[in-house]
Amino acid sequence: MDSNSADDTFVDNDIVEIMMSRRSIRRYTNESVEDSLIKKILTAAIWAPSAHNRQPWRFVVVTDSVVKRRLVSEMGKRLRKDLEADQIDQAIIETDVARSFKRITSAPVLVLISMSKIDMDIYQDLQRQENETIMAIQSTAMAGQNLMLAAHSFGIGTCWLCAPLFCPGVVKEVLNLPQDWEPQGLITMGFPAESKRKNRQSLDSRALFIREKST
Numbered sequence: 001m002d003s004n005s006a007d008d009t010f011v012d013n014d015i016v017e018i019m020m021s022r023r024s025i026r027r028y029t030n031e032s033v034e035d036s037l038i039k040k041i042l043t044a045a046i047w048a049p050s051a052h053n054r055q056p057w058r059f060v061v062v063t064d065s066v067v068k069r070r071l072v073s074e075m076g077k078r079l080r081k082d083l084e085a086d087q088i089d090q091a092i093i094e095t096d097v098a099r100s101f102k103r104i105t106s107a108p109v110l111v112l113i114s115m116s117k118i119d120m121d122i123y124q125d126l127q128r129q130e131n132e133t134i135m136a137i138q139s140t141a142m143a144g145q146n147l148m149l150a151a152h153s154f155g156i157g158t159c160w161l162c163a164p165l166f167c168p169g170v171v172k173e174v175l176n177l178p179q180d181w182e183p184q185g186l187i188t189m190g191f192p193a194e195s196k197r198k199n200r201q202s203l204d205s206r207a208l209f210i211r212e213k214s215t
């Protein structure tokens with residue numbers, strides 16, 4: 001093993017094994033995922049911790065291929081505009097947009113993960129208000145991680161895509177979301193048609209230990 005990479009050889013228990021073997025899956029088989037399984041996975045998601053236990057996560061599960069295509073094509077228009085503004089070569093833009101379209105529409109299930117601040121505290125102090133928003137985002141991300149780990153434990157692959165963050169208005173309109181739902185990510189889901197390996201940087205490069213001094 002590369003000395004700069006994290007140790008991926010130890011497996012202590014089933015949960016750790018699930019955490020360490022989950023990979024982002026971007027290609028899926030055509031097999032659909034039963035509604036009951038999707039609900040089990042979402043149920044695991046909503047048991048994530050959340051700030052003040054306010055549970056700010058919101059989900060939209062899309063399996064309808066017409067809606068999927070409409071969503072991705074509207075997001076694609078926005079992606080094309082952003083890349084054009086960055087003056088990216090037109091051919092590269094078209095490849096990017098087409099890849100994104102194929103990747104997302106070929107996933108049997110899409111889960112839009114959104115955040116609502118409707119139940120969060122309200123402060124006059126801007127910094128406290130900002131922190132409250134961050135806590136809602138952090139809580140929602142935790143639900144996303146629960147979702148991906150639970151899916152993996154049932155043999156279902158997932159990949160978190162950040163695209164909705166760049167075009168929340170488009171996503172809200174296509175999916176007709178309640179006003180307070182703020183799109184955070186799109187999780188593709190399905191039976192994996194690929195297997196992946198990934199590395200992590202070494203633990204030492206990411207963690208500090210402040211230990212009791214030995215006497």
Ligand SMILES: Cc1cc2nc3c(=O)[nH]c(=O)nc-3n(C[C@H](O)[C@H](O)[C@H](O)COP(=O)(O)O)c2cc1C
Nearest residue numbers: 022023024025026159160161162163185196197198
């Ligand atoms: C917040 C977030 C945003 C991500 N956005 C994308 C994305 O837009 N497209 C994509 O292909 N993968 C995306 N990913 C997946 C990461 O690329 C992936 O988690 C990372 O490369 C580590 O690989 P692994 O998940 O297989 O361990 C995202 C992951 C996170 C947590």
